[in-house]
Amino acid sequence: EGMAPPQRILFPPEKICLSWQQRQGPGVGLHNLGNTCFLNAVLQCLTYTAPLANYLLSQEHSCKQLLVNPLGHHLGFCMMCKMEGHVNRVLRSSGSPIEPWALVTVLRAIGGHFQFGRQEDAHEFLRCTVDAMQRACLQESSNLDISSQSTTLVHQIFGGFLRSRVTCLSCKAVSDSYEAFLDVLVDIRVASSVPAALEDFVKLEKLDGRNCFNCSRCDKRVAVSKGFTIHRPPKVLTAVCLNRFDAFSGEKITKVVKYPEYLDLRPYTSRTAGQPLLYTLYAVLVHSGGSCHAGHYFCYTK
Numbered sequence: 001e002g003m004a005p006p007q008r009i010l011f012p013p014e015k016i017c018l019s020w021q022q023r024q025g026p027g028v029g030l031h032n033l034g035n036t037c038f039l040n041a042v043l044q045c046l047t048y049t050a051p052l053a054n055y056l057l058s059q060e061h062s063c064k065q066l067l068v069n070p071l072g073h074h075l076g077f078c079m080m081c082k083m084e085g086h087v088n089r090v091l092r093s094s095g096s097p098i099e100p101w102a103l104v105t106v107l108r109a110i111g112g113h114f115q116f117g118r119q120e121d122a123h124e125f126l127r128c129t130v131d132a133m134q135r136a137c138l139q140e141s142s143n144l145d146i147s148s149q150s151t152t153l154v155h156q157i158f159g160g161f162l163r164s165r166v167t168c169l170s171c172k173a174v175s176d177s178y179e180a181f182l183d184v185l186v187d188i189r190v191a192s193s194v195p196a197a198l199e200d201f202v203k204l205e206k207l208d209g210r211n212c213f214n215c216s217r218c219d220k221r222v223a224v225s226k227g228f229t230i231h232r233p234p235k236v237l238t239a240v241c242l243n244r245f246d247a248f249s250g251e252k253i254t255k256v257v258k259y260p261e262y263l264d265l266r267p268y269t270s271r272t273a274g275q276p277l278l279y280t281l282y283a284v285l286v287h288s289g290g291s292c293h294a295g296h297y298f299c300y301t302k
Contacts, residue, residue: 002163002176002178002231003147003161003178003231003232004145004147005147006145006147006148006150006151007144007145007147007148008141008144008148008151009148009151010137010138010141010144010148010149010151010152010153011137011151011152011153011156013151013156015055016051016054016055016153016156016157016235017050017051017054018050018051018235019050020050020053020054021054021057022053022054022057022058022091023050023053023057023091024091025094027047027090027091027092027093027094028090028093028094028095028096028097028098029097029098030043030044030090030097030098030099030100031097031098031099031100033099033100033101033104033116034116034117035117035118035119035120036100036104036116037296037297037298038119038120038121038122038125038297039100039103039104039107039120039125040100040297041122041285041286041297041298041299042122042125042126042129042285042297042299043086043090043100043103044283044299044301045126045283045285045299045301046083046087046126046129047086047087047090047091047301048282048283048301048302049157049236049282049283050282051157051235051236052083052087052153052154052157052236053087053091055153056080056083056084056087056088057087057088057091057092059084059088061080061081061084063078063080063081063136063139077106077109078136078139079110079129079132079133079135079136080133080136080137081136082102082103082106083129083133085102086100086102086103104116109132110125110128110129110132111124111125111128114128119293119294119295122285122287122297123185123285126183126238126285127182127183130154130158130182130183130238131182133154134152134154134155134159134182137152137153137154137155138152146180149180150180154182155180155182156235157234157235157236158182158183158234158235158236158238159180159181159182159234160180160181160230160231160232160233160234161178161179161180161181161230161231161232162178162179162181162228162229162230162231163176163177163178163228163229163230163231163270164176164177164178164179164226164227164228165226165227165228165229166213166224166225166226167224167225167226168213168215168217168218168222168224169206169222169223169224169225170215170218170222170223171215171217171218171222173215173216173217173218178231182234182238183238184198184201184230184237184238186198186200186201187200187201188253188255188257189253191257192255192256192257192258193257193258193259193260194257194258194259194260194263195260195263197257198265198267198268199267199268201228201268202227202228202229202230202267202268203227204225204226204227205225205226205227206223206224206225207223207224207225207226208223208224209223212224229268229269229270230265230268230269230270231269231270233265233269233277237263237265237279252287252289252295259281259284260281261280261281262278262279262280262281263278263279263281264276264277264278264279265277265278265279282301282302283299283300283301283302284299284300284301285297285298285299286298286299286300
């Protein structure tokens with residue numbers, strides 16, 4: 001399909017189950033420890049991500065890579081071990097909410113700029129958390145080719161590949177490149193629904209004038225069309241992330257954006273022909289407040 005096959009398979013794909021295997025009912029809630037709503041909301045969304053929770057509940061990971069020196073200071077940590085402990089504690093408990101100190105105490109390790117007690121961006125924390133889980137899965141395999149790195153448990157659940165296609169408008173020559181992703185961030189400044197935002201995401205862009213490309217076949221700078229498609233879709237589409245914060249003003253885009261319970265991703269892929277590629281909504285992370293600098297995060301899961 002235009003991409004090199006992986007040299008190694010790091011996690012057997014047949015062991016990933018999209019439906020719940022061990023869940024007995026809703027787990028416990030999480031206490032807000034002081035501006036930690038961004039962390040709580042993200043953790044709850046991840047906790048109720050069935051293929052991830054199935055693996056963590058099996059306690060198959062347990063690599064015990066949390067290192068401590070003789071003075072008791074942490075030398076490193078494993079995000080998968082942290083998530084394994086957290087998910088088991090939440091889903092195997094009942095009654096009173098718990099305090100997620102195990103994750104709060106490693107905020108700086110998850111993302112160096114995070115600071116306990118300060119309001120943070122939930123999407124940024126989600127990205128850093130998934131990235132940290134991916135790094136944990138690649139502990140001793142970071143020198144692998146990009147295709148092999150995409151065979152970890154985390155990338156097989158959340159990850160996919162985008163295809164960038166540049167087409168010469170003179171000779172129609174095509175140049176493709178591929179980029180791994182763990183979430184999809186869409187622009188909602190114009191679009192008023194998730195499907196419309198995805199249509200904008202894959203819309204072809206004409207590049208001419210100063211933006212011309214060098215065409216090797218034409219041997220000169222030419223006008224081209226450029227567009228992205230989802231080339232290899234993920235098993236879990238990390239909540240098509242709505243870019244609600246204006247990059248220039250920092251203000252929140254407060255318009256209503258509709259999202260369906262069932263989303264067909266097929267029209268936005270490299271292969272638009274074929275059976276529908278249906279995704280079912282299972283979690284929504286919400287920011288309440290009129291500014292990107294303050295507010296409250298909460299989530300809905302099922």
